[in-house]
Amino acid sequence: MAIVTISRMFGSGGSQVAKRVADTLGWDLLDDAVVDAIAERLGLTRAEVSAREERVPSLVERVAAALTLSVPEMLPVADGTLPLTEERIVAVTKAVIEETVQKGHAVLVGRGAQSLLANRPDALHVFCYAPRAALAAFVMTDRGVSHEEALRLVDETNRQRERYVRQHWHREWRAAESYDLCVNTGTLGIEGAARLVIELARDRFG
Secondary structure (H helix, E strand, C coil): CCCCEEECCCCCHHHHHHHHHHHHHHEEEEHHHHHHHHHHHCCCCCHHHHHHCCCCHHHHHHHHHHHHHCCCHHHHCCCCCCCHHHHHHHHHHHHHCCCHHHCCCCEEEEHHHHCCCCCCEEEEEEEEECHHHHHHHHHHHHHCCCCHHHHHHHHHHHHHHHHHHHHHHHCCCCCCCCCCEEHHHHHHHHHHHHHHHHHHHHHHHH
């Protein structure tokens, strides 16, 4: 079994790097497929899962959830379903990742996979990053938003990913020691970063 996990700053193009790596190596890619699997198991839409994954709820959201759990008449007992919490999404995410790595070689994108699989000798962990200006430039092009909005999205999304890993895995998302390879896509580009990951994966796994 061989696994590559790709953690990525928002705007670094990490998902594109992962796709090129998976396509070249002929391995399964687990990126949007994670969202689909979580949505199916929780009975949600992809949009609902995408809006909540890899982020930590705000204070208002936590208070609202606590109130819901504390008031019996607000619980959804009619169909026996449980309230949707961040913990449930994380638990299902872990299950999806663990099941996937049992099936064969795979490239996993984000979702704390580098932490969940940190102690596996058959895993190669990669972090895609870039300077803030490069991240914003990528988002402007990819999302068609203004420079100001791109900077806001970059800062907020990366802050949420950092908090997510810290809260659920008790690790520092940006810490270099959590990865085998850190690639600057702002300098190397998507293709250049992918080539480095592919070369290292082939050298390590044959």
